Amino acid sequence: MLITSKAVSIAFLLLATINVAWAEFDCDYFDTVDLSGIQPDSNGSYLYENLLIPAEYTGIYDYKLTGFGDERILVAEHIRGCACKLKSCVRFCCHHNLLLINGECQGNVNEILEYDPKLNITMDDGSVTEKDVLSEFVVQRHLPLPCQETGTYYLDDHDEGYEWSLFENGTFLRKYDGVFFNKSEYCLQPFELNKEIRLFPHNCLIAPSSQLGAKITIPISLLSFLITIGVYLYLPKLRNLHGKCFACYLGSLFVGYLILLLNMYKVLITYLFLCFIAGYVGYFSILAAFFWLNVMSFDLWNSFRSNNVNRYMAGNRFLIYNLYAWGVPLLFTILIFILDQVFFLEPNTDLTWIPGVFYTGCWIKTFDWSGMVYFYGPIWILIIFNTTLFILTAFQIMKVKKELRNIVKHHERKQKLNSDKQEYSFFLRLFLLMGVSWNLFVVSYLMQDKYVWGYIFDITDIFHYCQGGIILVLFVLKRNVYESCRNRIQGKEKSSSVFSQSNRALLKKKSSTFKESSV
Structure with a gap:
């Protein structure tokens, strides 16, 4: 009994000495090694991989880090030694x-x-x-x-x-x-x-600090996309050519944002084949969204021009637009798939220029210049092209308005131009929202290693991920849309177009007549 009491006393004094020494000697957790299972010497030292760790370089821990930042979990008490203070x-x-x-x-x-x-x-x-x-x-x-x-x-x-x-x-x-x-x-x-x-x-991986905000705003955008698509497909007056293109655009964004969100929550990475497929589907979806925005820009610009293209495409426009907006992104996706399969595992391949889908996660590699070549570069080119078309359309509207002053009565001219200006206003709002948002997103990519700008681009990234909610407010949460939905439910809604195609045709006809009479 005496021996037992003496042993307990020695152990208590030893632990007290260790704890006091540990309190005086600060050591980062990542400078320690786990000494569990190693018997101490008589003086309290531990031999770890031929390194003798004195008692004053050890301490008792009742937790371990999980790998998620500073998150801890409680575990049984164990001894850790500050080995990195003694040797590299x-x-x-x-x-x-x-x-x-x-x-x-x-x-x-x-x-x-x-x-x-x-x-x-x-x-x-x-x-x-x-x-x-x-x-x-x-x-x-x-x-x-x-x-x-x-x-x-x-x-x-x-x-x-x-x-x-x-x-x-x-x-x-x-x-x-x-x-x-x-x-x-x-x-x-x-x-x-x-x-x-x-x-x-x-x-x-380089992870933007705005991920927390993205995890909150992306689900809101996803729900907003679904509501907007539903409204545009439900109301006959919105289910015209422009409405269908708009719905395809939102559908593409929905798929891309959904895969991005699942990536953030590490859902896809646990299923390797699903992760592999999702990387290419996400790339295709985001790229397709920009090609649909390009389609809407072209169609708006082309609508104000009297040419053979309009007559040829009259009954086939939506089919042609589908072939273009889905087909070109599909070709891009096939290209990056081939590049990945052919060159990624080749020895001495410069990975800087390889798309690298599945290399860093369920997405295309974006931390080097391959992101600009295969993703951000094509997006920026489309944004510039769309900007040019919007500017040309604005000039065309002003030109036609000036021509009509001499041949159309005031009230008739006002009615015709209001219809076209309404359509232009629709796409102008959409273009400004998408153009500004994605331009900032591309700039954020270019500045990703400039930490001075990190907080600024965290805010712009949150704005980018809020697109769905903003679109819902701008294009759905309006009185006329609400009344149309109510009338549709009550059976009063008639199939009509939100933009008068006949008015635009009359406008172009009178404009053409004016030009011929001037000659």
Whole structure:
């Protein structure tokens, strides 16, 4: 009994000494190693991978980090040692005999994995030295997998544009955007590429800080898209050519936004084939939305012109528009699919110019210039083209208005022009909303590594994700639409067009007559 009491007293004093020493010696969680299962020496020291960790460099923890920021979970009390204060550490995602595949550690820790453990290390004095990280560093392998919120991707420094540096103090530098990561934001782990196992750094995807706002606003936009599409298909007077094009545009945005939201919540990444398909479907949908906006811009401009194109397309416009607005994005999607399949796994391929769908998640790769080539570039070209068409249409309206002053009575002229100006106003509002929003989105991509502008573009990104709600307010939540819905429900609504095609035809006819009489 006396021996037991003495042992308890010694243990209590030892723990008290450790706790006091730990309180005086501050150590970051990511500078520690788990000493569970290791028996201490008589003086309280622990031997971890040939490194002797004194008692004053240890402490008792009752929690572990989850990998989601600073989130903690309570666990049984265990001893951790501040090994990185005694020797340089290297952070592994999991045991060094395992492979990291799709964010999971796979393999057998008892089977030795054959790979070269040597890496170039930038020393504190600035020199670069090749070191065997398994023998010359303390290997940390019990820390939580990083980047649980964003996901990870590996960097292959054999590819131009993907160079990186690992520093002696454990800091990691991603060179293409100059971002430094601490050990909570990256890890090393073997990965099989081109039938060769190599040691790669796996770092966090670039995730906009506006994701929280996006997770709130995108569902609102999705619901708004559905309501707007429903109203435009329900009301006969809105179910004309322009209304159908508008519904196709909103439908494309709906699919693209839905996949983007599922990506943010990491729903698709757990189903690899579904994630693979969703990446290409999302790309196709967003691109198709811009081609439908291009269709509406062209149709508006073409409607004010008297030419053979109008007569040829009179009965086939919607079919032709469908072939164009769905067909061209489909060709783009097939192109990036072929590029990914042919070049992505080829050795010595410059990944900077590969679309890389499924490389960093269920979306096209957007953290380098491939995003501009295959995604933002085509979008910007369409925005510029649409802007040109809107300006030309505005000039055409002013020109026709001036011509009609001499041949049409005031009240008739006012009636005809109001109809066309109403249509132009509809598309002008849509163009300004979409043009400004997506222009800011492209600029945000170009400035993604300029952290000074980060907070500004967080606000613009929230505005971008609110498009559905804004469209609902501008085009549906109006008195005349409400009355049309009420009349439709009561059976009073007649099939008519929100924009008078006959009025426009009369306007062009009188304009043409004026031109002929002037000759």
